[in-house]
Amino acid sequence: MRRSWRTWAPGLILLLPSMVLIGIFVYGLIVANVQTSLTDQHTRVGPGNWAGLENYRTLFGDEDFRYGLRNLLYYTLAFLAGTLLIGFVWAWLLERGLWGEGFFRAVYLFPMAVSFIASGVVWRWLLNSAEGDRATGLNRGFDSLHLGFLSNEWWSNERWGILAIAVPAVWQLAGYVMALFLAGFRGIPEELREAARMDGASEWKLYRHVIFPQLSPVALSAIIIVGHMSLKVFDLIVAIAGDTNYTTKVPAIDLWTEYSRGDYAISSAIGTVLLVIVAVLIVPYLVYTFRQERRR
Amino acid sequence: MTTETLPDVPKTHTPVRRHKSGSIISLILRYALLVFFLFVVLIPAYVLFITSFKGPGDATPSRAWLFPQEWTTDGWKSAWDTLSPALWRTFAMVIPASIISAVIGSLNGFVLSRWRFPGADIVFTLILFGMFIPYQAVLVPLVSLMGDLQIDKGVPSLIVLHVVYGIPITTLIFRNYYSSVPQDLVEAARVDGAGMLRTYGWIFLPLSAPAFVVVLIWQFTSAWNDYLFALFFSSSRNGPVTISLKFLASGQLQDYSASMAGALIASVPTLIVYVVLGRWFVGGLMAGSVKG
Numbered sequence: 001m002r003r004s005w006r007t008w009a010p011g012l013i014l015l016l017p018s019m020v021l022i023g024i025f026v027y028g029l030i031v032a033n034v035q036t037s038l039t040d041q042h043t044r045v046g047p048g049n050w051a052g053l054e055n056y057r058t059l060f061g062d063e064d065f066r067y068g069l070r071n072l073l074y075y076t077l078a079f080l081a082g083t084l085l086i087g088f089v090w091a092w093l094l095e096r097g098l099w100g101e102g103f104f105r106a107v108y109l110f111p112m113a114v115s116f117i118a119s120g121v122v123w124r125w126l127l128n129s130a131e132g133d134r135a136t137g138l139n140r141g142f143d144s145l146h147l148g149f150l151s152n153e154w155w156s157n158e159r160w161g162i163l164a165i166a167v168p169a170v171w172q173l174a175g176y177v178m179a180l181f182l183a184g185f186r187g188i189p190e191e192l193r194e195a196a197r198m199d200g201a202s203e204w205k206l207y208r209h210v211i212f213p214q215l216s217p218v219a220l221s222a223i224i225i226v227g228h229m230s231l232k233v234f235d236l237i238v239a240i241a242g243d244t245n246y247t248t249k250v251p252a253i254d255l256w257t258e259y260s261r262g263d264y265a266i267s268s269a270i271g272t273v274l275l276v277i278v279a280v281l282i283v284p285y286l287v288y289t290f291r292q293e294r295r296r
Numbered sequence: 297m298t299t300e301t302l303p304d305v306p307k308t309h310t311p312v313r314r315h316k317s318g319s320i321i322s323l324i325l326r327y328a329l330l331v332f333f334l335f336v337v338l339i340p341a342y343v344l345f346i347t348s349f350k351g352p353g354d355a356t357p358s359r360a361w362l363f364p365q366e367w368t369t370d371g372w373k374s375a376w377d378t379l380s381p382a383l384w385r386t387f388a389m390v391i392p393a394s395i396i397s398a399v400i401g402s403l404n405g406f407v408l409s410r411w412r413f414p415g416a417d418i419v420f421t422l423i424l425f426g427m428f429i430p431y432q433a434v435l436v437p438l439v440s441l442m443g444d445l446q447i448d449k450g451v452p453s454l455i456v457l458h459v460v461y462g463i464p465i466t467t468l469i470f471r472n473y474y475s476s477v478p479q480d481l482v483e484a485a486r487v488d489g490a491g492m493l494r495t496y497g498w499i500f501l502p503l504s505a506p507a508f509v510v511v512l513i514w515q516f517t518s519a520w521n522d523y524l525f526a527l528f529f530s531s532s533r534n535g536p537v538t539i540s541l542k543f544l545a546s547g548q549l550q551d552y553s554a555s556m557a558g559a560l561i562a563s564v565p566t567l568i569v570y571v572v573l574g575r576w577f578v579g580g581l582m583a584g585s586v587k588g
Binding site: 007008009010011012014015017018019021022024025026027029030032033036086089090093094098104106107108109110111113114115116117118119120121122123124125126130133134135136137140141144168171175228231232234235238239242251252255256259264267268270271272274275278282283286289290293294 | 323326327329330333334337338339340343344347357358360361400403404407408411412413414416417418419421422423424425426428429430431432433434435436437438441460461463464467486491492493517520521522523524527538541542545546552555556558559560562563566567569570571574
């Protein structure tokens with residue numbers, strides 16, 4: 001395995017530009033961002049003076065910011081539950097193969113090709129909060145289907161409004177999770193099913209004890225991917241509810257507001273908070289995959 | 297594809313039949329559910345389509361879900377007028393960005409899988425982390441950095457950003473793809489005295505077409521659909537189509553037919569890519585997630 005440096009050095013040189021770019025644009029900027037967040041630079045022009053954790057104290061002492069964090073948590077849980085459940089059901093319905101499978105798969109997956117800004121246009125209409133005679137969108141649809149009890153004020157609700165934003169998010173990414181699970185189902189060797197059937201396992205038991213456990217790595221990937229997307233949610237909220245709406249605010253929206261106002265210190269502190277939240281999810285996963293790779 | 301059902305019949309009679317009758321009911325149930333979900337998924341597409349052809353006469357809420365009384369293309373015309381300049385800018389941004397990303401990803405993936413150096417795994421993991429960071433965590437200093445580098449806002453800035461922040465995902469896809477090329481080929485080339493670039497050019501590049509397609513599709517769609525970078529690094533005068541569409545959709549008048557036509561126009565390129573190259577698209581999604 002040990003080769004002379006003459007052999008591997010060209011590889012390192014070829015990779016060097018990318019390493020420098022990532023070093024500056026990812027790690028360098030993270031450091032710069034944390035630095036700014038520790039100053040009192042509440043303007044566009046710096047540098048500010050050292051302020052320690054003052055900005056973080058301000059943020060976590062602010063009820064509105066905590067409300068945004070709470071919204072982010074609710075949104076993430078709903079988004080994860082929705083995409084995993086629906087994606088899994090779709091994959092399960094399709095996994096044994098049936099006529100027209102490709103068509104169903106393509107339709108379920110197509111929302112993923114559309115930007116959140118474009119889908120936000122139609123979901124803004126669908127999730128219109130007007131009820132009764134003035135109702136349009138889903139509320140009107142529910143009324144005409146005699147399902148009027150389902151109509152509600154969607155994202156205008158102060159307690160649960162953020163969950164309305166998870167509806168289009170699930171619509172957009174359930175197909176992706178389906179594709180992940182489908183690949184997982186197809187990766188299970190046929191012999192395993194045969195063996196279980198030979199042992200007299202019923203179809204349900206076969207799934208419950210043989211097939212589903214095999215899918216847990218796929219579920220983990222899906223949680224990581226959808227989870228980190230969810231924590232970055234911004235476009236969709238801006239497109240549906242706008243960037244000044246209170247009931248749907250999350251830290252990323254606060255960051256944009258503070259940034260537009262010119263408060264660099266607070267906005268970089270919000271950025272750092274988001275980074276920490278994502279890192280808590282991602283770093284263990286990266287360490288785990290890194291170890292897996294090594295074992296090979 | 298044709299007749300392969302006959303030979304297996306004799307083995308076990310009753311279980312097969314019971315299994316079959318059971319599976320017919322379950323088949324009907326599966327189709328019913330699949331069709332139900334199909335309609336649910338297509339609701340937004342239906343609304344986009346009919347609303348985009350509506351005129352002022354259809355504004356009353358009671359006609360919200362119905363076909364237009366009179367089909368008009370006014371919405372499409374006004375959407376096109378607002379979006380078309382941005383549409384060309386988006387192409388001018390997305391095409392170079394995806395090609396440059398793919399080339400860089402290919403070289404990186406090759407080095408990290410088949411021309412490794414000590415510590416390559418750690419470097420790879422560090423690069424990979426760049427894929428997961430919320431860009432919000434770097435946006436504030438990024439604006440200053442891009443200003444210091446004197447890169448113009450609009451298309452040039454966005455190309456640079458999509459290339460740089462595309463490095464992790466493109467590297468990952470190519471690295472996974474090249475991992476399936478036997479190391480023996482590399483050794484053989486080495487014995488023949490081929491250096492790194494020759495090994496890449498002669499052995500790896502000719503095999504790379506599928507991975508290139510996947511990466512190009514991935515970068516094309518993510519750059520096309522990006523809004524966050526566009527918001528910070530362009531305006532409706534020099535920005536991509538997402539910015540103009542947002543501008544169109546949040547106007548004071550709430551012209552739904554124009555904004556829905558606009559949403560369809562802005563989605564056409566990625567939808568075409570998706571329909572034409574759908575299989576690759578799914579492949580790209582897989583490569584970006586389930587590893588190994």
